[in-house]
Amino acid sequence: xxxxxxxxxxxxxxxxxxxxxxxxxxxxxxxxxxxxxxxxxxxxxxxxxxxxxxxxxxxxxxxxxxxxxxxxxxxxxxxxxxxxxxxxxxxxxxxxxxxxxxxxxxxxxxxxxxxxxxxxxxxxxxxxxxxxxxxxxxxxxxxxxxxxxxxxxxxxxxxxxxxxxxx
Numbered sequence: 001x002x003x004x005x006x007x008x009x010x011x012x013x014x015x016x017x018x019x020x021x022x023x024x025x026x027x028x029x030x031x032x033x034x035x036x037x038x039x040x041x042x043x044x045x046x047x048x049x050x051x052x053x054x055x056x057x058x059x060x061x062x063x064x065x066x067x068x069x070x071x072x073x074x075x076x077x078x079x080x081x082x083x084x085x086x087x088x089x090x091x092x093x094x095x096x097x098x099x100x101x102x103x104x105x106x107x108x109x110x111x112x113x114x115x116x117x118x119x120x121x122x123x124x125x126x127x128x129x130x131x132x133x134x135x136x137x138x139x140x141x142x143x144x145x146x147x148x149x150x151x152x153x154x155x156x157x158x159x160x161x162x163x164x165x166x167x
Contacts, residue, residue: 011038014078015071020047023068027075028110035114035127036076040068044105060103065129065137066094070144072111073125077144080118087146092122096140107131121146 011024028037042060049058070091077089103109113127122145129137 009075009079011075014075017071021067022071023064024071024075024111030076030079032076032079033115033118035112036072036079038072038075038111038113040109040111042103042105042107042109046105049105058104060105060107062097062099065099065103065109066097066139068109069111069113069127069129069137069139070094070142073113073123073127073142073144076113076115076125077123077146080123086149087121088149088152090145090147092143092145094139094142096138098138098140099136100138101131101134101136103131103136107136109136116141 009027009030011022011027012018015022015024017023023040024038025041026039028039030036044058048061048064052058074089108131110130111127112130113125115123116126117124122143125139125142125144127139128135
């Protein structure tokens with residue numbers, strides 16, 4: 001008798017991002033606290049391609065490639081068993097992101113992210129992005145930190161009309 005594998009998380013269950021800034025489509029596999037593989041399909045229907053003039057290069061923006069990979073790292077960090085409750089995950093830094101090949105509409109990317117170090121309130125990731133067998137990007141280090149939500153947006157005094165309307 002075989003035991004069923006645990007269900008993979010839905011991207012929207014772990015990330016607050018939504019269209020147009022949700023840049024991960026699906027989790028392929030995940031080992032919580034260790035690694036994740038995700039998929040991002042690049043399409044011509046994405047808003048950053050909407051107003052390009054005819055004949056303009058269709059290279060996917062590198063900043064969005066890093067963001068998509070970082071969202072995959074965020075999925076892994078959010079699924080860690082010891083993630084503190086009431087914490088907000090913040091992007092800290094990225095070092096040595098190397099872009100090997102351009103990415104274009106029609107490409108299906110596979111992000112491979114590993115945790116290289118986990119501290120009490122920070123996680124360091126490393127990994128790659130692939131188009132089939134080709135490596136399109138390598139990330140040597142991305143740091144994410146967890147901070148208490150209450151410190152990032154403390155309760156305002158009741159007399160503050162801006163914060164009152166914000167609630």
